[in-house]
Amino acid sequence: MASQSKPPTLGQVMRGIRSRNGWTLKEMSSKSGIPVSTLSKVEHDRLTLTYDKLQQVSQRLNIRMSDLFAEDGQDSSPKIIGRRSVGTMENAVRVTTDNYDYHYLCTDLRQKRMIPIVTKIRARSASEFGDLVRHQGEEFIYVIEGRIVVHTEFYDPVVVDAGQSIYIDSLMGHAYVAAEGCDVAVVLGVCSSAEEGLMDSLLNLHDHSNPI
Structure with missing residues (x-):
């Protein structure tokens, strides 16, 4: 039976980055701009970082945002004949934006062609959502x-209730908002692409406060 290992937490990833560079917590704090007390709590998995703070760490340490989602192993070869990941809300990576609360699942797997995300939708209208x-x-x-209302570039808005689903071309302009009478909607989204760098593409959307 193949051995099982838990996906690395953000704390483990941050601790790994610090260890590889030989930095103390104080040095890591100085370089990242994150207080020592906060870094300590993150490394011990007692606190997570907001998207803005993750972006700050990425920029100041000159690493990609997606590198904070999972630790690279010793062997970076893409020649994998079988792999798996068990995703839970507890080990999901959380990203909060104006419109959504994202929970990225199975972030321990690198170079995925599908990105599973559980999302809480808070925006209640297309005007509130933005572009x-x-x-x-x-x-x-x-x-x-x-229940949600799906706004797309080439179609009239459509209401999708609990237990229903929708599949779209992501290159088409789109927005998901909570339907009238629904304060918060929860959806499972799976984004897929034949091209490399899908995770980075999704993360970059958060820069504009209007994600997926």
Whole structure:
């Protein structure tokens, strides 16, 4: 039986970055701009970082945002004949934006062609959401709780209830908002692309406060 290992937490990834560079917590704090007390709590998995702070760490340490989502192993060869990941909300990487609360699942797997995300949708209208967004690939959305209105560039808005789903071309402008009478909707989204760098493409959307 193949041995099982838990996906690395953000704390483990941050600790690994610090260890590889031979930095103390104080040195890591100085370089990243994150207080020592906060870094200590993150490394011990007692605290997570907001998207803004993750972006700050990425920029100041000159690493990609996606590198904070999982630790690279010793062997970076893409020649993998079988792999798996068990995703839970407890080990999901959380990203909060104006419109959504994202929970990225199975972040221990690198170079994925599908990105699974559980998302809480808070925006209640297209005007509140802002401009429609676009990114590479396709996406599938299944409504777990509540109901949503899907606004797209080439179609009239459509209501999707709990237990229903929608599949769209992600290059088409789109936005998901909570339907009238629904304070917060929860959906499972799976984004897919034949191109490399899908995770970075999705993360870059958060820079504009209007994600997927």
